[in-house]
Amino acid sequence: MRSPESKKALFDISTPKSPLDMNAAISAIVDQIWDRYDDDNSGELDRDETRDFVKDTFGDIGKTPE
Numbered sequence: 001m002r003s004p005e006s007k008k009a010l011f012d013i014s015t016p017k018s019p020l021d022m023n024a025a026i027s028a029i030v031d032q033i034w035d036r037y038d039d040d041n042s043g044e045l046d047r048d049e050t051r052d053f054v055k056d057t058f059g060d061i062g063k064t065p066e
Contacts, residue, residue, distance in 0.1 A: 037045055037053045045053060 033053065034045075037049045039049055040046070
């Protein structure tokens with residue numbers, strides 16, 4: 001399981017201003033996801049790495065506030 005520090009914002013880019021900027025932004029996001037979740041540097045997300053990504057991204061969906 002990841003440390004609480006890994007709960008920082010998943011994406012760190014500015015708003016794209018053109019389609020080329022959008023493609024660069026998407027590439028940067030994918031690189032950030034891989035850097036953060038591909039723990040074994042295999043170039044693929046295995047089951048556990050994917051689970052961590054999904055939990056961090058969608059973990060609170062469907063939960064009611066306490």
